[in-house]
Amino acid sequence: MNWLEQSIMYTRGVARGQVGTTHELTEARQHTFHYTMGPYSDPVLNIAPGDRVVVETRDAFDGKIRTEKDLPSQHLKVPFLNPQNGPIMIDGAEKGDVVAVYIESMLPRGDNPRGTCCLIPRFGALTGTEYTATLNEPLPEITRKIDLDEDGVYWSKRIKLPYKPHIGTLSLSPEIDSINSLTPDNHGGNMDVPDMGPGSITYLPVRSPGGRLFIGDAHACQGDGEVCGTAVEYSSTTTIHVELIKNWQIAWPRLETDELLMTIGSARPLEDATRIAYHELVRWLELEYGFDRWDAYMMLSQCGKVRLGNFVDPKYSVGAAINKKYLAPAVA
Numbered sequence: 001m002n003w004l005e006q007s008i009m010y011t012r013g014v015a016r017g018q019v020g021t022t023h024e025l026t027e028a029r030q031h032t033f034h035y036t037m038g039p040y041s042d043p044v045l046n047i048a049p050g051d052r053v054v055v056e057t058r059d060a061f062d063g064k065i066r067t068e069k070d071l072p073s074q075h076l077k078v079p080f081l082n083p084q085n086g087p088i089m090i091d092g093a094e095k096g097d098v099v100a101v102y103i104e105s106m107l108p109r110g111d112n113p114r115g116t117c118c119l120i121p122r123f124g125a126l127t128g129t130e131y132t133a134t135l136n137e138p139l140p141e142i143t144r145k146i147d148l149d150e151d152g153v154y155w156s157k158r159i160k161l162p163y164k165p166h167i168g169t170l171s172l173s174p175e176i177d178s179i180n181s182l183t184p185d186n187h188g189g190n191m192d193v194p195d196m197g198p199g200s201i202t203y204l205p206v207r208s209p210g211g212r213l214f215i216g217d218a219h220a221c222q223g224d225g226e227v228c229g230t231a232v233e234y235s236s237t238t239t240i241h242v243e244l245i246k247n248w249q250i251a252w253p254r255l256e257t258d259e260l261l262m263t264i265g266s267a268r269p270l271e272d273a274t275r276i277a278y279h280e281l282v283r284w285l286e287l288e289y290g291f292d293r294w295d296a297y298m299m300l301s302q303c304g305k306v307r308l309g310n311f312v313d314p315k316y317s318v319g320a321a322i323n324k325k326y327l328a329p330a331v332a
Helices: 008-012 270-288 293-303
Strands: 022-025 045-047 052-057 084-090 098-108 114-119 142-149 152-154 166-171 188-190 201-205 213-219 236-245 254-256 260-267 305-308 316-323
Touching: 008 098, 008 201, 008 236, 022 045, 052 084, 052 213, 084 236, 098 166, 098 213, 166 201, 213 236, 260 270, 270 293, 270 316, 293 316
Parallel strands: 022 052, 045 084
Antiparallel strands: 052 236, 084 213, 098 201, 098 236, 114 142, 142 152, 166 188, 166 213, 201 254, 254 260, 260 316, 305 316
């Protein structure tokens, strides 16, 4: 049996895995991209649970870095980064529900697709920043344009990296706040978790009527931590299948793949993001998989996995995961 047929999305979702109408969310239809996720922007699309949406995302720099001579300080204006498609309204989504987003595919967009990686002044893990204030001068500004296709990311004549795309920023709306598209939190946001790519399901807690789904910030590839502050940022055509799960109380984003269940926490310092992620994973095992709390806690100390999303943004993101094989019922 295909793992999707056994996934939480398929077994508990309103549409039970059936794909409904396919919608096209082109750049023209989006028209106005957003730099905050909240309950106040005008919806761009209404869909039913089970519908598919083909989304044309812009890169994190809104296409303003066109050549290797373009310096971020001359072309970018913080915090107007990570332009978001949406909000997409999901029929019937209410506070206390969960929206599931299965990423079906991510394709490079354009006749000659290229990605962009930059060193941005006072941004990144190994430089002084607004939040880690030092008297050191900023690192040099450097822009790299990288050829890419579905076969690989051509970093240099010597190095070809795997094309392993994922969505950096995926979220629903907070209940009352409007949060910038650079900041992750319990609504989702700029988590930059590399597992959030094709073949994954992300579960997001609904806090505003209709859910208000935002998506953007596609990466052609990214290492753990996104250490220099940017991945290989690119424009994509991303196809998602969106489902609604009624009356499922979760506090933070969760992720499911064919092999893993993962919980994602975002905070500063990094250890608090890790604590949130593991706390949520222990609670999940206790509440839904029949584990004793302390047994789950001790077991995760032996088999838990940690995925570092980013540790460069206003908050850091960490995923805590367990292999699904440890959730199977005991054999009599």
